[in-house]
Amino acid sequence: MFRPFGGDVNPSLSLTHAYGPVFMIVGFSLFVACAMFALATLMGPKVKPEDRGEFKDTPYESGSPSSGAQHVKLSVKFYLTAILFVVFDIEAIFLYPWGVLFQRLGWVGLAEMLVFLSVLTVCLVYCWKKGALEWQS
Amino acid sequence: MTLQLGHYLALSMVLFTIGSVGFLVRRNALISLMSIELMLNAVNLTLVAANRWQPAMTEGGSGLVGGTPAVAVGSIAPHGQVFAFFVIAVAAAEAAVGLAIVLSFYRLRKTVRTDAADMLRG
Amino acid sequence: MLLLSPILVLAVGGLIVMLIDAFQEQEGGLAMPTALLHFVAAAAALALWQRGVPSDAGSLVHGWLAIDKTTLFLQATIALGGAFASLLAGGYLAEHKLDRGEYYPLIAFSTAGAGLLVAANDMLMVFVALETMSLGVYAMTGFRRTSARSAEAALKYFLLGSFAAALLLMGAALLYTVTGHTDFPGIAAALQAPSPASGAAADDANAAVLAAQFAIKLKISIFAMLLVLVAMAFKVGAVPFHMWTPDAYEGAPTSTTAYMSVVVKAAAFGALLRVFLTVFGDAANASISGGWPAVLSVLAVLTMSVGNLVALTQTSVKRMLAYSSVAHAGYLLLGVVAAPHATAGIAAKSSVLFYLLGYTVSNAGAMGALILAGRRGAETVSYDDLAGYARRHPAAGFALTLFLLSLTGVPPTVGFFGKFYIIRATLDAGYTNLAIIALINSAVSAYYYLGVLVKMYMREPAPGATRAAPMKSFYVVFSLIVAGVLVVWMGLMPERWLSLAAEASGARPAAAAPAEGANNGGAPTPL
Numbered sequence: 128m129f130r131p132f133g134g135d136v137n138p139s140l141s142l143t144h145a146y147g148p149v150f151m152i153v154g155f156s157l158f159v160a161c162a163m164f165a166l167a168t169l170m171g172p173k174v175k176p177e178d179r180g181e182f183k184d185t186p187y188e189s190g191s192p193s194s195g196a197q198h199v200k201l202s203v204k205f206y207l208t209a210i211l212f213v214v215f216d217i218e219a220i221f222l223y224p225w226g227v228l229f230q231r232l233g234w235v236g237l238a239e240m241l242v243f244l245s246v247l248t249v250c251l252v253y254c255w256k257k258g259a260l261e262w263q264s
Numbered sequence: 265m266t267l268q269l270g271h272y273l274a275l276s277m278v279l280f281t282i283g284s285v286g287f288l289v290r291r292n293a294l295i296s297l298m299s300i301e302l303m304l305n306a307v308n309l310t311l312v313a314a315n316r317w318q319p320a321m322t323e324g325g326s327g328l329v330g331g332t333p334a335v336a337v338g339s340i341a342p343h344g345q346v347f348a349f350f351v352i353a354v355a356a357a358e359a360a361v362g363l364a365i366v367l368s369f370y371r372l373r374k375t376v377r378t379d380a381a382d383m384l385r386g
Numbered sequence: 387m388l389l390l391s392p393i394l395v396l397a398v399g400g401l402i403v404m405l406i407d408a409f410q411e412q413e414g415g416l417a418m419p420t421a422l423l424h425f426v427a428a429a430a431a432l433a434l435w436q437r438g439v440p441s442d443a444g445s446l447v448h449g450w451l452a453i454d455k456t457t458l459f460l461q462a463t464i465a466l467g468g469a470f471a472s473l474l475a476g477g478y479l480a481e482h483k484l485d486r487g488e489y490y491p492l493i494a495f496s497t498a499g500a501g502l503l504v505a506a507n508d509m510l511m512v513f514v515a516l517e518t519m520s521l522g523v524y525a526m527t528g529f530r531r532t533s534a535r536s537a538e539a540a541l542k543y544f545l546l547g548s549f550a551a552a553l554l555l556m557g558a559a560l561l562y563t564v565t566g567h568t569d570f571p572g573i574a575a576a577l578q579a580p581s582p583a584s585g586a587a588a589d590d591a592n593a594a595v596l597a598a599q600f601a602i603k604l605k606i607s608i609f610a611m612l613l614v615l616v617a618m619a620f621k622v623g624a625v626p627f628h629m630w631t632p633d634a635y636e637g638a639p640t641s642t643t644a645y646m647s648v649v650v651k652a653a654a655f656g657a658l659l660r661v662f663l664t665v666f667g668d669a670a671n672a673s674i675s676g677g678w679p680a681v682l683s684v685l686a687v688l689t690m691s692v693g694n695l696v697a698l699t700q701t702s703v704k705r706m707l708a709y710s711s712v713a714h715a716g717y718l719l720l721g722v723v724a725a726p727h728a729t730a731g732i733a734a735k736s737s738v739l740f741y742l743l744g745y746t747v748s749n750a751g752a753m754g755a756l757i758l759a760g761r762r763g764a765e766t767v768s769y770d771d772l773a774g775y776a777r778r779h780p781a782a783g784f785a786l787t788l789f790l791l792s793l794t795g796v797p798p799t800v801g802f803f804g805k806f807y808i809i810r811a812t813l814d815a816g817y818t819n820l821a822i823i824a825l826i827n828s829a830v831s832a833y834y835y836l837g838v839l840v841k842m843y844m845r846e847p848a849p850g851a852t853r854a855a856p857m858k859s860f861y862v863v864f865s866l867i868v869a870g871v872l873v874v875w876m877g878l879m880p881e882r883w884l885s886l887a888a889e890a891s892g893a894r895p896a897a898a899a900p901a902e903g904a905n906n907g908g909a910p911t912p913l
Contacts (some may be wrong), residue, residue, distance in 0.1 A: 141774035217356035
């Protein structure tokens with residue numbers, strides 16, 4: 128067995144055990160994707176290039192005609208909202224470990240989390256008052 | 265073949281190197297930002313992997329070339345995982361400030377290429 | 387809780403200033419409250435100093451923070467620098483129509499981060515504090531939103547600063563990998579060579595395996611140390627990691643430049659001292675012949691020489707001051723190099739602390755005098771702008787003269803004694819060559835500082851050029867007076883201030899001082 132990093136084989140950790148299902152999913156998806164193309168090519172009607180209709184080369188959008196330009200310019204308003212979302216959203220990750228350990232941390236943990244959340248609230252109030260949440264401006 | 269701490273470290277070193285080379289070579293401020301994010305993710309990978317292998321690494325043995333990870337989550341102090349949380353949170357704040365700076369640079373210079381940042385010299 | 391009061395005052399005060407800014411009807415008027423916050427924080431640090439640091443303060447908040455007299459000294463220095471920057475901002479931003487309220491909370495939060503950085507006792511804390519400080523400063527650098535130069539300065543500073551932070555993090559992560567600790571005492575203990583007498587390694591074969599494993603760990607930890615060292619070199623602006631310094635200093639609003647050059651520098655040096663003396667302070671990493679002092683001494687020589695030589699060629703006073711700040715980082719690095727020395731170490735550390743305090747008042751004063759010389763639409767930047775300035779406005783010219791003389795190192799200003807103590811400590815630690823290079827550099831630096839004085843006193847402006855005239859600002863004048871008094875006071879009574887710095891470094895009065903005993907022996911951090 129090739130073992131560049133040595134070590135004992137821990138059955139719970141060997142690659143086939145740990146990643147076997149993942150490999151199966153990857154293999155199955157590849158098979159399905161290839162099979163659909165292959166079946167469509169083999170079994171579908173053969174059309175000459177000059178006989179292709181108007182809709183043959185347009186992207187498939189669940190049956191409805193596609194509309195609008197490919198590249199849409201997004202308003203810079205989205206930018207501020209997105210940034211605020213990212214910052215406040217990520218700060219919430221500290222809530223998860225606190226929630227898991229809530230019983231053990233007890234009142235001290237609750238107080239600390241309230242301090243943390245109140246700081247976030249102050250920041251939210253600041254954003255609000257500064258007009259960062261106004262959509263129409 | 266089994267996965268050892270060494271594999272994780274090797275992967276994170278590769279990621280870190282890609283990130284730092286990308287930062288040093290590319291001249292687009294947004295790509296530079298992404299490269300820094302890649303470096304931070306390499307750090308996170310190192311931290312969580314090292315946390316899981318911590319007993320094998322520190323209690324006499326060298327988890328780099330053998331040893332097993334902690335069997336039960338919770339049997340070891342999760343310092344590395346907590347560190348990773350903080351890295352994620354601070355990286356988000358950093359990205360917010362960084363994007364704001366890139367945006368203000370773009371407004372004034374109509375480009376995000378860092379070699380256009382040549383007004384300050386000497 | 388009480389021991390954290392300098393940081394808490396700034397953090398909570400910053401939140402309050404932020405709310406005032408959000409709710410008040412018209413902009414402005416926040417400079418004085420912010421400066422007061424900083425003065426209160428400095429006073430809190432001094433009060434804690436007077437009260438004495440309890441023995442368990444080396445491992446506060448589960449070991450995340452350590453408060454000792456070094457920390458308090460640096461916190462007072464940082465808060466003083468932040469107070470100067472807030473006052474200067476009050477004058478500068480109003481004069482140049484930039485007076486938006488966001489600036490002041492940013493100063494307060496950044497100073498809180500800086501105060502946290504010098505108290506950090508854990509790699510995670512170093513990272514969080516460093517980012518708290520830096521993110522505010524990035525925003526303050528790009529504060530002039532209509533100026534492409536300001537945006538460019540912020541972009542360069544941000545990109546290189548974040549890159550440095552990523553390097554620091556990788557170093558911390560690798561240290562955690564090999565030691566299982568993120569706290570400084572824990573890492574330091576784990577990096578000690580395993581003692582041969584330990585019970586587990588009874589038989590020889592086992593001992594050999596352990597020794598081999600320790601050798602691997604040591605290799606990884608030395609790589610990690612290099613990453614941390616490069617990151618710190620970025621933050622203090624040491625050559626060859628100084629590229630951002632002149633651009634960020636020149637493009638930023640001058641009040642931000644003042645802030646960066648004093649607060650960020652003092653905090654970065656505080657962290658540098660603590661990390662390298664505590665974490666890598668053992669013999670394997672800090673032996674005088676090899677290890678980090680050797681690397682740092684090369685950086686110190688490069689930093690001094692390149693900073694001074696490039697400063698010679700500048701035509702902009704602001705950019706000259708940026709390169710001079712690089713050169714001063716070089717002098718400071720000399721003190722750090724000598725700090726692990728067995729006998730001269732305490733003196734070296736205290737000379738660094740003294741220099742940081744002296745540099746804070748001198749450079750904040752120089753920046754303030756430069757701000758004073760620029761009115762709206764006519765900011766003074768180049769040497770030519772200052773032609774004849776001191777003859778037309780003697781008092782304002784004298785202020786700039788005083789601070790530039792202090793930066794040069796002319797007695798009886800504090801700059802002279804700062805350099806004197808650093809060079810003396812370097813000599814005592816046996817680095818004669820480094821001391822000679824520092825002396826030569828100091829002589830070179832006189833040329834460009836005195837060049838400003840020659841312009842101010844002996845030249846007339848070109849016909850048709852704008853004539854620099856001082857702006858009117860109570861805030862700026864007030865901070866110049868405070869800084870000027872301190873520059874002269876510390877220059878006339880240096881021994882008294884140095885003894886404070888020595889006490890901060892852990893020297894026992896009139897007794898043989900044990901080296902760095904205060905921080906060792908902390909427990910591993912429980913969560």
